[in-house]
Amino acid sequence: MNILIADDHPLFREALRQLIKQTARDAVITEASTYPKLDQLLNEAASSLDILLMDLDMPGGNAYDSIADIHQRFPTLPIIVITGSDSAEVTRMAISRGAVGFLPKSLDGHSLQSALENIFSGGMSVIPPAINNGDPGLPRYHHPLCKKLTERQLQVLGLICAGDTNKMIARKLELTEGTVKLHVRAILQSLGVNNRTQAVAIARQQR
Numbered sequence: 001m002n003i004l005i006a007d008d009h010p011l012f013r014e015a016l017r018q019l020i021k022q023t024a025r026d027a028v029i030t031e032a033s034t035y036p037k038l039d040q041l042l043n044e045a046a047s048s049l050d051i052l053l054m055d056l057d058m059p060g061g062n063a064y065d066s067i068a069d070i071h072q073r074f075p076t077l078p079i080i081v082i083t084g085s086d087s088a089e090v091t092r093m094a095i096s097r098g099a100v101g102f103l104p105k106s107l108d109g110h111s112l113q114s115a116l117e118n119i120f121s122g123g124m125s126v127i128p129p130a131i132n133n134g135d136p137g138l139p140r141y142h143h144p145l146c147k148k149l150t151e152r153q154l155q156v157l158g159l160i161c162a163g164d165t166n167k168m169i170a171r172k173l174e175l176t177e178g179t180v181k182l183h184v185r186a187i188l189q190s191l192g193v194n195n196r197t198q199a200v201a202i203a204r205q206q207r
């Protein structure tokens with residue numbers, strides 16, 4: 001797995017690097033501390049990258065313009081935003097530009113490692129609760145996807161967007177884990193995507 005970390009804080013990059021190595025020991029990690037350096041590394045090796053972990057506040061550029069540009073140039077590269085903000089507006093703006101997930105800097109080490117494990121193993125994104133005002137489900141009658149998904153599937157998708165595992169979804173919705181897996185499979189098929197990250201991106205783009 002090839003991962004690019006873009007953050008201007010050396011200590012945070014080092015901490016993130018160590019957590020990544022604990023989660024994915026074979027990961028190849030590249031680092032950038034400015035937007036120009038990030039752009040250079042993307043031009044050199046974007047085709048070999050699996051994930052971009054990108055801070056919003058770095059020298060030399062605008063976060064949202066950079067996300068939009070990267071997403072346009074490399075549409076298959078998952079952009080996970082590293083952020084110290086829990087603002088719903090920040091989250092929505094990043095998602096609207098092409099980000100598919102978030103790693104809040106407010107997470108403790110254990111929670112951050114769990115978030116990385118979710119992303120690396122299942123393509124899950126960590127979405128701050130503020131984006132949906134604490135509502136774990138997507139609204140059935142106001143969401144554009146209601147024509148493609150059942151009400152239960154929308155609930156499952158909403159919890160996927162919140163970063164929940166199948167086990168957590170099963171507990172919250174009082175379903176068996178096997179039933180949740182069937183719902184997830186049906187959601188991916190209905191949306192025409194291959195993984196949870198892509199499903200989250202579609203859900204957030206159409207909110």
